[in-house]
Amino acid sequence: MEPKRSTLIPEEPALRRADVWKFMIPSLLGIILFLIPIPFGGKITIGVGVFAETFQGAFDNYLVETMTVVLVLSAVGALFAKLAKPAFIVDKPFMKGLFDIGWGWVITRIVAAIFAILTLFQLGPSVIHSDLTGGTVLYSLIPVLTTWFLFAGFLMPLLMDFGLMDFFGTMCRRIMRPLFRVPGRSSIDALASWMGAGTVGVLITTQQYESGYYTKREAAVIATNFSINSIAFSLVVISFIGLEDMFVPFYLTVAFSSIVAAIICPRIPPLSRKEDTYYEGTGKQISEDMPEGTSNVKWGFQKAVEQASKIKSGGEVVKSGVKTVADIYLGLLPLVMALGTLALIIAEFTPIFDYISYPFVPILELLQIPQAAEAAPAMLVGFADMFLPAVIGAGIEAELTKFVIACISLTQLIYMSEIGMLLIKSEIPITVGELFIIFLQRTVITLPIIVAIAHIIF
Numbered sequence: 001m002e003p004k005r006s007t008l009i010p011e012e013p014a015l016r017r018a019d020v021w022k023f024m025i026p027s028l029l030g031i032i033l034f035l036i037p038i039p040f041g042g043k044i045t046i047g048v049g050v051f052a053e054t055f056q057g058a059f060d061n062y063l064v065e066t067m068t069v070v071l072v073l074s075a076v077g078a079l080f081a082k083l084a085k086p087a088f089i090v091d092k093p094f095m096k097g098l099f100d101i102g103w104g105w106v107i108t109r110i111v112a113a114i115f116a117i118l119t120l121f122q123l124g125p126s127v128i129h130s131d132l133t134g135g136t137v138l139y140s141l142i143p144v145l146t147t148w149f150l151f152a153g154f155l156m157p158l159l160m161d162f163g164l165m166d167f168f169g170t171m172c173r174r175i176m177r178p179l180f181r182v183p184g185r186s187s188i189d190a191l192a193s194w195m196g197a198g199t200v201g202v203l204i205t206t207q208q209y210e211s212g213y214y215t216k217r218e219a220a221v222i223a224t225n226f227s228i229n230s231i232a233f234s235l236v237v238i239s240f241i242g243l244e245d246m247f248v249p250f251y252l253t254v255a256f257s258s259i260v261a262a263i264i265c266p267r268i269p270p271l272s273r274k275e276d277t278y279y280e281g282t283g284k285q286i287s288e289d290m291p292e293g294t295s296n297v298k299w300g301f302q303k304a305v306e307q308a309s310k311i312k313s314g315g316e317v318v319k320s321g322v323k324t325v326a327d328i329y330l331g332l333l334p335l336v337m338a339l340g341t342l343a344l345i346i347a348e349f350t351p352i353f354d355y356i357s358y359p360f361v362p363i364l365e366l367l368q369i370p371q372a373a374e375a376a377p378a379m380l381v382g383f384a385d386m387f388l389p390a391v392i393g394a395g396i397e398a399e400l401t402k403f404v405i406a407c408i409s410l411t412q413l414i415y416m417s418e419i420g421m422l423l424i425k426s427e428i429p430i431t432v433g434e435l436f437i438i439f440l441q442r443t444v445i446t447l448p449i450i451v452a453i454a455h456i457i458f
Contacts, residue, residue, distance in 0.1 A: 019305050019308050022162065023164075023307070026158045026162040026308070029158050030164055033046065034158075034159055034191075034200070048151045048200070052148045063146060064120065067329075068113075068117065068120050070330070071113045071116045071333065079106055081096075081099035098327065101331075105331075108334060108339070109338075111338040112335070112336075112338035115338060119137075133341050133345050134337075134344075136344060142333060149324075149328045152200050154321035154322075154324075156207070159188060159192065160188075160204065160208065162304075163307040166185065167303070168184060169303075170184060170299055170303060171296050171297070172184035174296075180225070180226075186218070186226055188204065193226065199227070201223075202223050202227045202419055206428060209428055210279050210427055211279075214278075216274050216276070216277055216429050218276075220428055224414060224423075224430070225258075225262040225266065228258060229254075229386070229410045235247065238250050238251075238406050240387075240391075240394060241390050241406045242402065243399065243406065249457055250406060253454075254407050256449070257450055258446070260445060261446050270430075270434045332421065336421045339417075340416070340421060347388055353384070357377045360372075360376040361376045363447075367451045369398075369404060370401050371396050374392075374396055375396060375404070378408070383416060383436060383439050384416055385415055385416070386412075386418065393405035393409075403454050404447075408446060408450055411443075412439055413442060423435065
């Protein structure tokens with residue numbers, strides 16, 4: 001009698017059972033760690049978040065000092081590589097990528113090291129080391145990014161390398177492609193952001209782009225429209241602004257308006273004008289086309305197992321994780337420290353955002369938003385940092401206005417102190433000017449939707 005085939009494994013072509021398990025076990029772990037919400041510490045997070053927050057709590061007394069040393073080493077190493085060009089750096093691709101960089105990036109690292117030292121030891125002008133500027137970046141943002149990226153960098157291959165994205169890509173392509181003009185696998189980026197952190201979504205998008213799975217246009221669209229704020233941060237914002245009892249309608253409003261923005265933004269410049277070409281040297285690595293007569297599940301499973309079969313050893317995955325974390329610590333965090341601090345200085349200690357937000361006053365008045373003049377700066381200050389609109393909103397009395405500010409702060413997505421820095425550091429072809437335009441587009445698109453819902457609720 002012919003042995004009965006497993007219903008889990010497609011009949012043709014034959015798939016090795018070892019490769020099936022190589023797909024299923026790591027992918028299941030990836031789902032558990034990145035996509036399943038877990039209550040922890042009185043809030044909702046994901047498994048990677050539990051690891052990160054536990055690690056941060058255990059080493060909280062040492063993280064700031066340690067990362068200040070890392071920032072200094074990053075600057076000294078880049079300056080040394082630029083001036084001395086030692087063989088152990090310039091002849092080693094990994095070390096060359098970390099330290100042999102352009103003068104603009106070298107100067108940025110030096111500025112970051114100086115800002116970190118001044119903030120740590122409370123030296124120099126207070127505008128640099130204030131709790132509102134350098135203090136926010138060094139003591140609040142850097143430790144969070146340090147711990148999140150430590151675990152995300154090593155564990156993301158569970159999502160990306162063992163076939164899960166190929167499976168989701170096949171399952172979701174009929175939704176993602178017509179609605180958002182992106183591959184189905186981008187649904188993983190959005191889910192990881194939603195459950196964990198927007199920075200994780202950007203990191204996934206960047207690595208997928210550099211591996212040839214997204215075109216330049218697709219990567220730019222996904223990074224600026226699908227790296228949504230996590231449920232955990234949304235709870236922080238609505239609680240800080242004093243409307244925690246409104247969380248459900250608040251988050252549903254954010255989700256709906258963000259979907260509308262994600263449908264519209266890819267169809268208008270600058271995103272619509274990005275080239276549909278792949279990262280230099282990679283070429284197209286994925287096709288989500290499906291043969292006729294094959295179900296989504298069967299074809300997705302087959303493509304996933306084929307991807308998993310390409311992983312030959314765990315050492316490759318660990319080595320990739322080390323490179324990812326090193327690049328973040330030595331390349332990205334200095335950018336966050338330098339430009340994040342400068343952005344907050346501009347937002348907190350200059351009237352620039354007050355001036356450029358004046359056109360929003362008549363718009364908000366037309367939309368019948370109470371305290372329109374006080375709320376207007378919140379429409380733009382989020383470009384510097386995602387939490388600043390909530391700070392402004394907390395001082396406003398009208399609950400309808402608070403609700404609008406809380407929602408808009410989450411739908412804008414482009415924050416230079418975090419998401420923006422990630423994108424500038426990445427190979428995704430997008431400029432600061434384009435990020436600001438997309439920020440404005442998302443504001444203009446989502447504001448009337450949010451206001452309409454707010455008037456219904458209140």
